[in-house]
Amino acid sequence: MSAYLAEILALTFTGFAAVYPLLLWLTPRTLIDGGFYRFNQGMVSIVGTLGVLFFYLLNAGQAHWIKGLIWIVVQLFVTAIYWNSKRINNFVISIPSILGILFLAIMSVALIPYNINIINHLIILIGHTVLAAVFFAMILGHWYLNVVQLPIRLLRNSVILLWILLGIRAIWNCYALLIFEVEDSYGIVQSLGSFLWTYEGFLLSVAIFFGVLIPFVLNGFIWRTILIQSTQSATGLLYVSVVAVIFGDLFYKNYTFQFGLIL
Secondary structure, eight states: OGGGHHHHHHHHHHHHHHHGGGGGGGSOTTTSOHHHHHHHHHHHHHHHHHHHHHHHHTTOOHHHHHHHHHHHHHHHHHHHHTSSOSSOOHHHHHHHHHHHHHHHHHHHHHHSSSOOOHHHHHHHHHHHHHHHHHHHHHHHHHHTTTOTTOOHHHHHHHHHHHHHHHHHHHHHHHHHHHHOEEEOTTSOEEEHHHHTTSTTTHHHHHHHIIIIIHHHHHHHHHHHHHHTTOHHHHHHHHHHHHHHHHHHHHHHHHHHHHHOOOO
16 A cells, blocks of 8 residues: 555545535534534645645646646635635535546546546545545534534434445445456456455455445444434444544555556
């Protein structure tokens, strides 16, 4: 993984920051305080800047890097406009996300040493959305500790979205196990299912276990705690889910760069 660490970090930071503001649609400004928006928009600006910086250090093309810089400038501008505003327009906040997703597609083509099609771009986007969604749910759950009167449906909706995203990723992984073939470092072509049982493919099993199975099961426990309105317990479980998703996501991306597997 260390051979592609900079590329993995560039994609992870960029994808996270590009998708994350779209999740604010789950928490209307009328139902949550401005501090939540300020924290999340500030975090997105910092993470996105790190993603563009890593991309610049990789020397993947100045023209592409300028596009990323434009995205960050727009993100910072929108963040500054709504920093102390009591009326926040989610349509405006979504504009930097659209630019960020376009830049993510450009970055993916520039960094991943394999040909990727439109389906691959969608799966890459789903993977980043899973990471963003679990972070969003965790931060939102933590907000209930500060603002007791928040409607429980906000956290419930974020968990439902995470479940849907994990389900899509699980279905794609099952499809890949049945259809995909992999050429290992020895030039041997085998099915993805067989590849998982090899020395080189073992960590992909770890990625599926931590990136899909554990968060999916944890979501069941999180859902039960939400039903009894135990937001503190739900938040604790979401912390565990965040760690599992990060762990799985890093291994997923490593196999993307090493073998062209986009899962």
